[in-house]
Amino acid sequence: MNSSIKFPFYVRLSFMVISLIGITYILCIGKSVLIPILMAFLIAVLLLPIVRFLNSKLRFPNVLSSSIAVFLFVSLIVGVLAFISYQISDIADDFAEIRKNVNLFIVDIQRFIKVNFQVSFWEQRKYIEDVTQDSVEKGKETIGTTILSVTDTILDLTLIPIYTFLILLYKTHFxxxxxxxxxxxxxxxxxxxxTQIKGAVQSYISGLILEMIAVSVLTSIGLYFIGVKYAILLGIITGILNLVPYVGILVAGVLTILSSLTGTPELSMxxxxxxxxxxxxxxxxxILVPLIINTKVQINAFVSIVGIIIGSQIAGISGMFLAIPLLAxxxxxxxxxxxxxxxxxxMGNNLPKTFKWKKIKPQKDL
Incomplete structure (x- = not known):
């Protein structure tokens, strides 16, 4: 006997809206706990084929297989971060040269503004001092927030591998x-x-990794041909930051421009x-996104942008990164x-060419 109750449309719509509001509220108040768990879930799904290979082919127990998979992932991340840190230390040695070239570049910009817009050096300097003073005052107010944010980030980086190991260990239990x-x-x-969730998440994360590698290689090649000193490092940083939608590439561009000033202050560079x-x-x-990403996750651009904005409002950069897989x-x-x-x-990406309403015959009044 079917005991299910069918509610009217407006009741089901109300339940869905209330549920979305409740889920959003829970994410807002519990983001410090839920965001690391969600990140660990994505990593665990990505590492699942490695765990299954170790279980089925090499006959490793589940605890050992999960440990090895997480260790390999953490080792890869630590290796990339170590390479970046080593290269950044070389850039730090050229900081004096960067500062000198930045000053020369600013002087050229000020001269250009004076010639073309008739704004004197004194007026430009006064405006910069006013803006700098306001920025310093605002910066003092946010120092405590920044310290707390860095502390939370370090804690998350510690918890995510632990959560990933536990999710892999208890996957059957869940x-x-x-x-x-x-x-x-x-x-x-x-x-x-x-099954579809596992396939979609694995395809999306692997697609992101392929996109990151492609962007890193293309950027490194381009920067190398125009003569940028740290082309490989800046290419890798650009590829990594490109994982953060919209914001990441802007930050990477600013870092690349500043680093290019180690060699010359010329505007052509x-x-x-x-x-x-x-x-x-x-x-x-x-090319890359339609070929690699859009074929993995069938979500239209409008929903993606709205989801990324909502994710950024809830959990900042982490929310922007998690928005697309959660929408999928x-x-x-x-x-x-x-x-x-x-x-x-x-939410889908199907674009019908036309749509025609069916003609309904008007009913005669009784």
């Missing part, structure tokens, strides 16, 4: 928990949802750096639930 939440007739659909970043972004947005998971769930299927279609 699946059985989900199975106990639903009746047996829904287990086939639940299994299908979990800075213009060359800007052109390299623009060309790489054109290739990334028009939501779309998979919506597509498999009949009452939520229209929302899954709304």
């Amino acid at each position: 699946v059985l928990f989900l199975a106990k939440l639903f009746r047996k007739e829904y287990h086939a659909k639940l299994q299908e949802i979990l 800075i213009l060359g750096v800007i052109m390299v970043n623009i060309v790489v972004q054109i290739i990334d947005n028009n 998971i939501l779309k998979i769930v919506f597509d498999k639930i009949e009452s939520a299927e229209p929302w899954g279609y709304l």
